[in-house]
Amino acid sequence: MTLLYGVDPRTGERLEPGVPETSPETVAALGVAAAKAARPLAELPLPDRAALLEAVADALEAAADELVPLADAETALGATRLSGEVERTTGQLRLLAGEARGEGFQQDVAEPGFVRALLPIGPVAVYAASNFPFAFSVAGGDTASAWAAGCPVIVKAHPGHPRTSARTAEIVTEALAKAGAPEGTFAIVHGFDAGMALINDPNIRAAGFTGSVRGGRALFDAAASRPDPIPFYGELGSINPVFVTEAAVAARGEEIARGYVGSFTLGSGQFCTKPGLLFLPAGHGLEPVLSAAVAAVAAPALLTPQITDGFRTGVERLAGATRTVAEGAGAHLFAVSAEEFAARPELTEECFGPASVIVEYSSEEELRAAVAAVPGSLTATVHAEPSDAGLARGLVAELARHVGRIVYNGWPTGVAVNRSMQHGGPWPATTAPLHTSVGTAAIRRFQVPVAFQGLPDDLLPPTVR
Amino acid sequence: MTLLYGVDPRTGERLEPGVPETSPETVAALGVAAAKAARPLAELPLPDRAALLEAVADALEAAADELVPLADAETALGATRLSGEVERTTGQLRLLAGEARGEGFQQDVAEPGFVRALLPIGPVAVYAASNFPFAFSVAGGDTASAWAAGCPVIVKAHPGHPRTSARTAEIVTEALAKAGAPEGTFAIVHGFDAGMALINDPNIRAAGFTGSVRGGRALFDAAASRPDPIPFYGELGSINPVFVTEAAVAARGEEIARGYVGSFTLGSGQFCTKPGLLFLPAGHGLEPVLSAAVAAVAAPALLTPQITDGFRTGVERLAGATRTVAEGAGAHLFAVSAEEFAARPELTEECFGPASVIVEYSSEEELRAAVAAVPGSLTATVHAEPSDAGLARGLVAELARHVGRIVYNGWPTGVAVNRSMQHGGPWPATTAPLHTSVGTAAIRRFQVPVAFQGLPDDLLPPTVR
Structure with missing residues (x-):
């Protein structure tokens, strides 16, 4: 079993203990579990779905004192910034939970004989970023917006902070289980090969990514080259x-x-x-x-x-x-x-x-x-x-x-997480210029429209009625 | 100059006269013209933009007696069906014009200090379908929704009905010019090589397609393989x-x-x-x-x-x-x-x-x-x-x-063109499961969100204020 290690940026030293690389077989098994979770998760009443995100937020908040030093050792971002980032991460989870709980969430348009709903696309792969070990990582914006849409998530951890990722994943897994999430709602994988296996996994229906142009392009190309291409939401490089x-x-x-x-x-x-x-x-x-x-x-x-x-x-x-x-x-x-x-x-x-x-x-x-x-x-x-x-x-x-x-008359650093944020742009800023990876509109990346024609109300999915 | 010919499906005979194939140089020049038109078209007041679609609808309606026999000779779909299809096409143009004229079109969300607007993505390539020589062709749903979004359009004509396409394009070009559209708002190209040049043209920012899995996949792959990948909205094969x-x-x-x-x-x-x-x-x-x-x-x-x-x-x-x-x-x-x-x-x-x-x-x-x-x-x-x-x-x-x-308790043939239609689905039905190619939501394929942060109202684009 190969172990992956973080490096202390302040000393250049390897951080023990290592985190096991995920085998392709395990990735495939996690894909199957995510696919099994997709329908029960989609059919959870929306307040219960929102409660899952809130349970994760609560658990991360409670574990901040443990997580921040772990992340600081792997990223050298400092305790102040990292504590703020945990807050941002829990804030995101709660904001998106509120969106999912809101009136008419999932209902797009209705007219006589027709209802158009926005339903979860299915299992989502999330590729975590180096520079935000919490807010764009295991339980960050991509994961939160996929969950809010009703999608199971498999996160590919960033190799820059494997221990922070693994520990966050344990906390998330426990919080979701306690809150009654279907098994398979969340998983994490580690390692380059696991990441490539994940983007090619037949059970994955969409992917989110934050990182470099080179890495993002390789994954985008893999997503587009599948026998069944899937949407790939990559946030790559930007000159601002x-x-x-x-x-x-x-x-x-x-x-x-x-x-x-x-x-x-x-x-x-x-x-x-x-x-x-x-x-x-x-x-x-x-x-x-x-x-x-x-x-x-x-x-x-x-x-x-x-x-x-x-x-x-x-x-x-x-x-x-x-x-x-x-x-x-x-x-x-x-x-x-x-x-x-x-x-x-x-x-x-x-x-x-x-x-x-x-x-x-x-x-x-x-x-x-x-x-x-x-x-x-x-x-x-x-x-x-x-x-x-x-x-x-x-x-x-x-x-x-x-x-x-x-x-x-301001500065672009510091991105508000709100309903009108657009964190996106034409290539090479992103691979999907119609979408944002920050703010409530990020949920829309993982929702597919379905029109119901001539259905009596009691045959509609309960989350749509 | 190579000429392309339609075939009379009832007799198998070649239909004269032929339509000239478009050279790659011409495709490139049309791309430049479309790029030049993009900003003036985007900045037209929305009622004026809507009027362009209505002018095209009026012109097609007036020319129906000429267009229907042309299309019948090339497709054998019959005068009744084809007259109905012209009506559907003009109806689509007017419905989408109404959408563009509607209150708050292009405005997504606003909150203190922020406005999120939906702006045109830029020049769009439209690949016309064989089976709808009007409604999914030169001035069909893809073209109408791109125009409604504020995008110049270059249509790749379907080889099954070149004369109908060429004549429709003449009518459209004349109607747009009379209505004051920026030059470059519309163009048509003919031929397989022109179609491939178009999807690779650096000025094209998105593409719509209706046709076979094979043809759609080839174009999707080309769009995804560009140095700057672009969204490709393909409607391919469906078993229903x-x-x-x-x-x-x-x-x-x-x-x-x-x-x-x-x-x-x-x-x-x-x-x-x-x-x-x-x-x-x-x-x-x-x-x-x-x-x-x-x-x-x-x-x-x-x-x-x-x-x-x-x-x-x-x-x-x-x-x-x-x-x-x-x-x-x-x-x-x-x-x-x-x-x-x-x-x-x-x-x-x-x-x-x-x-x-x-x-x-x-x-x-x-x-x-x-x-x-x-x-x-x-x-x-x-x-x-x-x-x-x-x-x-x-x-x-x-x-x-x-x-x-x-x-x-109905049948899937007969697709309503309305605000709640979803004409899309997961691969292989489409290459973009988040989108529809029929109904008013089709416009959304060609709109990119832009967030304006801290801008005084008078600095916002006039169509957003």
């Missing part, structure tokens, strides 16, 4: 550009500069919404402020050895292609002209970690051209003033064709 | 099983038998909702009625030489695997026991044309097992009586996991 107008620099340039450094170094730049590009008017004069802010950032311990290596390579790539504005122990800031930027499409590739690139534009035309060339992103941000509302309006209109969320 | 309880046979067996033959031979069995399987209790005694009904069906002229060949092969396959119940000039009816059926999964493959298979079950257990094994289908139908409501309820609950629409 920020556009600052001249009027905004004049009104509050220093505040913007400090806010930008704070945003791109938050969580050591390991957020999918990290701003990777800042468009400033040439002659902005903000380099002293930017440099000071960068110098004040503490040295990061990045999540995994792979991420550390990737970041080093990314910084070398950027350093070779741009001018270095500021380099500190904890952050790297580069700059190019808009002209140079237009000639180097590779500058729009995400560099995961605390690095970012300033693009200096010399005219509104250059700014507009840069906006029109934005690759698919989760977010774009505009900093402007009432005096240049016309320009801002034009930027927003164009950006709405390239990104899932537009932030005005 | 019908389940009849003992009580229903006792109460109205002959009516059901006649209704079934009527449904599977309607339009010469060339509907995607044609019932391909009828589950009857063994000893039903309906063979005389079924045989008489089959004998009364007139010989069909199937849509294309390819469909005629495919039907011949399919009938031979079924004849070799089953018992022949009735064979007429215009229809073929076969039967197997539920036990034989369970051993021959190939009997669930669609045979496009007027043929169907009766499956005789000996117990409710056999019936339930057959229902649990239903492959993904657009529809399933249950015929039952109040006396066996418990059985019917169980069948409906299971079928809701396999199909997009459940019909009670």
Whole structure:
């Protein structure tokens, strides 16, 4: 039996004990169990379904003191951030539970002779993320939204935090059993091969993923190549550009500069919404402020050895292609002209970690051209003033064709979990631009519409009546 | 320049004049034009966008006397059916126009500081169907729903009716120009290579398709293999099983038998909702009625030489695997026991044309097992009586996991175009089980959510405010 080990990012040392890799045979057996659970779970009265999510939330909350140190050892994200993340995770579970309990959940439209309902798609595979060991992991947003839709879930744990994942899974399994969930409502698998077996498992009907473009593309390709292709909701890479107008620099340039450094170094730049590009008017004069802010950032311990290596390579790539504005122990800031930027499409590739690139534009035309060339992103941000509302309006209109969320005079890091969030966007931000992986609309990814034509009310599924 | 020709299904003769095949260079140029049209089309005030669909509906209505004979020559569907289909097509355009004009169209959810809007995804490729030369073709449901979403459309004409498609496209182009549509809002391409170039065109952001499993899979694979994968909404093959309880046979067996033959031979069995399987209790005694009904069906002229060949092969396959119940000039009816059926999964493959298979079950257990094994289908139908409501309820609950629409005591052919229709289902019925290609919800396939965070109202796109 192969054991998988986490690594302490602060020391580089292997963390004992290891977690057993899941065999393909076990993955297949878990798929069968999930398929068996699908109908009883779908037919649970909706308040009972919601209660399952709440039971998991309660159990995670009660175990926070045990889970946070486990996760900190594997991720070095720190107790404060990780405690907040447990709260976010339990908050998500409760928000989605409330949605499932709400009036008319699952009922889409009805008219004489017809009812259109939104029913669970079936067993869902969830590929956990490195950078959110709770909120985008075992009982994170993908899992919570699949459960809220009424789907059994099999999680592929992220190799960056195997012990946190395994322990969270034990807590989840126990909470679900106590709350009366059908057996097979939840399972976890570990290991690369188990992840590939899972995406190809005939009982899996959809998958959610948060991670790199490379990993996400490999799983997307597998999902699309099945004899029966299944929906694959992948959240991959995003450059999250920020556009600052001249009027905004004049009104509050220093505040913007400090806010930008704070945003791109938050969580050591390991957020999918990290701003990777800042468009400033040439002659902005903000380099002293930017440099000071960068110098004040503490040295990061990045999540995994792979991420550390990737970041080093990314910084070398950027350093070779741009001018270095500021380099500190904890952050790297580069700059190019808009002209140079237009000639180097590779500058729009995400560099995961605390690095970012300033693009200096010399005219509104250059700014507009840069906006029109934005690759698919989760977010774009505009900093402007009432005096240049016309320009801002034009930027927003164009950006709405390239990104899932537009932030005005704020920062993209920090994603609200609410009913109107869109955490998604065109490729390469996601593999499914119609959907979000954050907020209540995330449930919709795992619901299929079914029209009932001419059925007397007592023949409709009870959750639809 | 290669010319493409339709074939008169009644005579097998080639129809002059031919329609020029579209070169890959032209496809690329049309993609660029569609991309240029995307933003002005998205920014048209919604009433003006709706007016475009209505202008096309008016123009098609005015041209019906010209279009119907053209289509009849290429498809042999008959003037009555084709006139009705033009009406359905104009009705769809007007229904979707009304949706786009409706209060709150494009606005999804709003809460303090956030608005989530549903904006056009960008240029859409539409692959037209053989069996609906109007309603699922040039200005059919896919095109109408993409326009309603605010997307430019490039149609790949079906080779079965090139002249009808080309003439319809001329009428559509003229109507759009007169109504003030941005140039590039619509184009048509002809030929297999043009279709493949279109799905790979970098300016195309999504595609709709109605047709065979083979053709749909090839295009789906191409869409998924792009450097930037795009959503592909394919409606492929469906077996549409019908389940009849003992009580229903006792109460109205002959009516059901006649209704079934009527449904599977309607339009010469060339509907995607044609019932391909009828589950009857063994000893039903309906063979005389079924045989008489089959004998009364007139010989069909199937849509294309390819469909005629495919039907011949399919009938031979079924004849070799089953018992022949009735064979007429215009229809073929076969039967197997539920036990034989369970051993021959190939009997669930669609045979496009007027043929169907009766499956005789000996117990409710056999019936339930057959229902649990239903492959993904657009529809399933249950015929039952109040006396066996418990059985019917169980069948409906299971079928809701396999199909997009459940019909009670009716027939699946004849698809209502309304707000609660679901014309979709799990693979192989479609490539996108979350979506419908019929009804107002079809628009949703071409809308991407965008969240606006912290934007003052006057900076929001005007169609969102």
